Amino acid sequence: MMRIPFRVVFEQRGETPRRLSLLVPLASVLAALFFGALFLLATGYSPIDTYTNMFRDGFASFNGITDTLALSTVLICTGISAAFAFQMNLYNIGGEGQLYLGLIGGAWAGIALGDHLPTLIMVPIVLLCGALAGAAWIFVPAFVRSRLGTSEIVSTLLLTYIGASLIKHVIYTPDSFFRNPNTSFPQGRRVADSASLDSFGSSRLYPTFFVALIIAGALYWIVKRTEFGYRINVISDSPRAAHYAGINARRTTIWVMLISGALSGLAGAMLIVGPYGKIEPSIITLGYGYAGIVVAALARNNLGLIIVSGILFSGLRVGGNNLQVTTDTPIHIGVMLQGAILLFALGGEAFRRYHIHVVRVQDATARKAAV
C-alpha cells in the first residue's frame, strides 16, 4: 500500500472566528464561480461575458433588481419553509410539491369566491387557502414521521411527483374547474380580479414581497422568542433532554412540518395573486421549491439570514435565466452553478467548524487527531 507522508488534520474549533463566518461563504461562492469559469472555458463559452451578463441582469439594472426581488419573494418563502423544518432535523424536501398544492388551493379560492370581496380581504384569503393546501399536502408525511418514524425525506419527495401529476390533471382534464373554459388549448382559468394584485409601476415586483419579509420576521420571532420556538431548539439540540423536560416531541414534529408545508404552499399562492393569476403548468418546471433548499442551506438554516441568501440567490438565477437571451449560453449553466455553489458552501463549512492543517504523519499520530 502507498504511504503518504502527509496527513490532513481536522481540529474542532471551540469557537468560530467572526471573520470566518463571513469569509467562508464568500470564498465558497467565488470558488464555485471559478469552477464554473473553468467549465465554461472547457465547453467553449467565455466566462467573463457570461458572468458580466449574469451580474448585470441580476443585480445592476432596474429590471434586474426588481426581477431579483420578485423572484426572492417566492424563494424566501420556500427557503424559510425548508430552514424551519431543517433546523429541527426534519428534512422536508418536498417543498416543491407543497408549492404545487398552494397553486391549486390559491387558484381554487380565487375562482370559487368570485368577484364579490374587496382585494384587501380577497388576497389574504387566497394566500391562506394556498398555505392550508400546502400544509394538507405534508400532513401524511408529518403524521407517519411522528408516529412511525417513516423517513420524511423520501415521503415528501414522492408526494412532489404526485403533486406534479395533479397539476397536469387539473389543467389538461377537459371540464376541469381550474381550466379556462373559453380556450381549446389547455390553460388555467384566471382568478377573480379582486384576487390579483398589481405590480409596482413598470416592474414585475408585487406587494407580496413585503408579505414574505413579514413572514420571515415572524418566523424568526417565533423561533427566538416564543415557548414553541424554545421547544424546537431543545428538541433539535437534544431529543433526550426534551423528553425528560416533558416536551411532546411528536406534537412539535407535526406542527413544525405543517408550518413548513404551509410556507411552501404560501409561496405557490403568491404566484397566483402575483405574476400568474392562474395555474400555469410550466411552473412545475421552475423548481422554486427545490431552490428553497439551496437558499436555506446557504443561510445555514438561520432564519435571519434567509432574506439575504434568498435575494442573492435570486439575483444569480435571474442573471442565469437571461443568459439564453443575451448570449447563446444554455440556461442550464445557471442551475449547475446553483448546485456547485451549494457543494462548495458545504465543503467550506468544514473550514468554519474545524481548524484544518497538513502535518507530517509522525506528528499526526502524536496528535491523535487524524481523520
Place this chain on the structure above:
Amino acid sequence: MNQNIWILMSADAIAIATTLIFAALGALFTERSGVLNLGIEGILLTSAISSFLAADASGSVWFGLIVGSVIGAVMASIHAVLSVVFRANQIVAGLALVIFGTGLANFLGKPAEGKTITTVIKPLSFGPLSDIPVIGPIVFGQDIITYLAIALAIVASRYLFNTRPGLELRATGDDPATVDAQGLSVARIRIRYTMVGGALVGLGGSWLMLAQSAGWHQAATTNGLGWIALALVVFAGWRPMRIIFGAVLFGFTLQLPFTLQAEQITFIPSAFLEMLPYLATLIALIALSRPGSRNSLGAPRALGTPFVRDER
C-alpha cells in the same frame, strides 16, 4: 383482452426493473458503509447523458456504458469527499448533487436534444427458448445487462454476507468505531463504497439511456427513478436479494399506465396512473414503518453520521 400486451408489459416491467436494480444496489452499497447519498437522481441523469454522448461519438454502446459508470463514480466521489472528508451534512450534500447533476446533464444534453441513437443494446435471443409462449419473451427476451443486474444482486448478497470485505463493509456502516479499532480506515472504506455505488448507479443510468429511451428528454429521462431506488433500499431492508423482487414490483407499477392505455381502459384518469408508482412506493414505505423500527428494518446504525475518532 389482448394477451400480448400484458406479456409485453411484463417484459417491459422487468426491463425497467434493471435500472432500479442497479441504482438501488448502488445506493445499498453506499448506505451499508454508513454514507447516505441522496444524489442518486443526479448521478443517474449525468451518467445517462454521458453514456449517450459517448456512445453517439464512438458508435459503441459498450463504450457508452463504461463512460456512464465512470462518470457515476466521479459524481459519487464529490459526495464521498464532502461527507467523509469534510463531514458535511449528507442530506444537503446529496440534494446539492441532484441540483448540480440536473443542471450539468441538461447543459451537456443540449446538443443531444431531438437526436436518437442508432446503436442500442439489443435483447438476446435464446433461439427456441425465446419463442415459448408467455415465458419466452418475459424470461428469455431481455438484453444481457438485465441478466447481469440480476446476477449482480445475487453476487452482492454473497459478497455482503459471506465474505470478509463484505463483513468489513457492514461493520463500517453499523459500528465504525470497532472497524477503526481493528486498524482499518473507516474513511477509505466509505469513500471506496460510495464510489462503487456511484459506478453501479451510473451503469443503471447508462443502460436506461442506451436500451430504453434511446433519446435525451432532459429530466424526464429518469423521471424520479433515483428517488424510487432510494425508497426501494428501505423496502428491501438493505438486502440485495429483496431488491430484485421490489424492483420488479415497482417496474410493474411504472408500466401499468401504458398498458392500460393500450387496452383502452380509460375509467381511471391517466394522471392517477402516472402517480401510481410514487403512490405505491409511498404506501410501501409507510406500511414497512413501525415505531422505532429503523433498526429492525435493517438500516445501518451509523447511516448518515460522519465518523470522528476523537469526538466520541
